Amino acid sequence: MMGLWVRFPPVAPRRSKRCHACSGVFLLRSSEMGKTATRRTWRGGKRSERFLHFAKVCFIIIPKETWQDCSTAAVLNNCEKEHAMTTNEKKQLMATACKVRMGVIEGTHAAKAGHPGGSLSAADLFTYLYCKELNVDPSNPKWEDRDRFVLSKGHTAPGLYAALAQRGFFPESDLLTLRHIGSHLQGHPNMNETPGVDMSTGSLGQGVSAAAGMALAAKYQGKSCRVYTLLGDGEIQEGQVWEAFMFAHHYKLDNFCAIIDNNGLQIDGRVADVMSPYPIAEKLRAFGFRVAEIDGHDFDQLEAAFTLARGTKGCPFAIVMKTTKGKGVSYMEDQAGWHGKAPNDEEYAQAMAELKAQLAEVEGM
Numbered sequence: 001m002m003g004l005w006v007r008f009p010p011v012a013p014r015r016s017k018r019c020h021a022c023s024g025v026f027l028l029r030s031s032e033m034g035k036t037a038t039r040r041t042w043r044g045g046k047r048s049e050r051f052l053h054f055a056k057v058c059f060i061i062i063p064k065e066t067w068q069d070c071s072t073a074a075v076l077n078n079c080e081k082e083h084a085m086t087t088n089e090k091k092q093l094m095a096t097a098c099k100v101r102m103g104v105i106e107g108t109h110a111a112k113a114g115h116p117g118g119s120l121s122a123a124d125l126f127t128y129l130y131c132k133e134l135n136v137d138p139s140n141p142k143w144e145d146r147d148r149f150v151l152s153k154g155h156t157a158p159g160l161y162a163a164l165a166q167r168g169f170f171p172e173s174d175l176l177t178l179r180h181i182g183s184h185l186q187g188h189p190n191m192n193e194t195p196g197v198d199m200s201t202g203s204l205g206q207g208v209s210a211a212a213g214m215a216l217a218a219k220y221q222g223k224s225c226r227v228y229t230l231l232g233d234g235e236i237q238e239g240q241v242w243e244a245f246m247f248a249h250h251y252k253l254d255n256f257c258a259i260i261d262n263n264g265l266q267i268d269g270r271v272a273d274v275m276s277p278y279p280i281a282e283k284l285r286a287f288g289f290r291v292a293e294i295d296g297h298d299f300d301q302l303e304a305a306f307t308l309a310r311g312t313k314g315c316p317f318a319i320v321m322k323t324t325k326g327k328g329v330s331y332m333e334d335q336a337g338w339h340g341k342a343p344n345d346e347e348y349a350q351a352m353a354e355l356k357a358q359l360a361e362v363e364g365m
């Protein structure tokens with residue numbers, strides 16, 4: 001059985017209801033379909049097709065198991081069709097993400113320390129945020145009305161720094177000074193030293209609280225800027241995180257977006273074994289969040305999720321993104337051992353060769 005979505009219809013179809021996540025979208029049950037959509041709708045195409053155009057209305061068909069849940073990737077994929085980025089834009093993001101990953105490897109190798117695993121799992125997110133989502137100005141990093149990003153899982157600073165360098169906040173060559181004495185790029189983000197860093201973090205659980213406070217402050221000041229924060233799935237074992245979530249809902253912080261990097265691993269192994277945070281999305285919904293669950297390595301899904309976030313009014317938004325720790329470097333992928341360890345010279349050479357090959361492939365697309 002299929003569900004039928006009607007996007008931006010001139011008149012809301014009878015017996016339809018407003019989707020609880022996408023304003024302007026109406027949901028019809030397939031049993032109601034014949035009555036409102038008319039048989040002619042179906043003549044032009046097979047029932048299995050996901051998009052049908054009829055009378056200037058785009059009908060989007062999605063499987064029954066997903067049609068009541070706007071947080072699923074299937075629905076986000078449908079939303080994405082409305083806001084699709086160009087192929088070239090996506091290619092540029094993919095290329096930049098490769099460079100961000102290279103920056104992580106360069107930095108941790110040069111420092112002989114640092115956290116590559118969780119930096120690589122979030123590399124696509126960092127790329128998307130700094131290249132597309134955040135309203136920031138690298139030539140004026142302290143611009144008052146900028147969007148804020150708080151890296152609550154502060155140990156993944158190498159990923160943040162690599163993205164900031166790509167966005168032009170400081171030269172890429174600075175990445176080689178990671179964790180060196182006198183460098184502005186220390187092991188955890190420092191808002192007083194590093195251009196583009198909005199909050200000093202590293203003690204897990206605290207960044208999200210600061211971010212929620214920033215969002216409330218922006219509301220009080222009548223500013224339209226938004227606040228984003230990235231948490232680890234191990235980090236959300238901290239009780240303080242849930243106090244911040246409660247706060248965000250209580251103050252209806254619809255300018256606040258929490259992103260959970262669900263790479264499934266923390267310092268000691270699988271989060272599910274250490275202290276299970278699952279089901280993450282359901283818990284966030286119970287705390288009053290609107291939630292999108294996506295693949296955090298898919299730029300279309302990232303775009304769709306952030307589009308929904310920006311359109312959400314009256315409550316905070318959360319993105320639970322499934323990722324792979326160590327993504328992009330074969331021997332680091334899904335290995336807890338690469339949480340906080342730097343590659344040696346041989347491992348560095350292999351990682352860089354792999355990432356350069358990925359970049360070449362993207363550029364040849």
Ligand SMILES: Cc1ncc(C[n+]2csc(CCOP(=O)(O)OP(=O)(O)O)c2C)c(N)n1
Nearest residue numbers: 118155202203204232233234235265266267
């Ligand atoms: C309050 C606090 N306790 C412990 C640590 C040490 N620590 C650093 S990273 C980490 C694991 C975090 O796992 P996760 O949040 O899943 O991060 P990711 O896998 O994305 O790197 C721990 C326990 C810390 N930084 N802060």
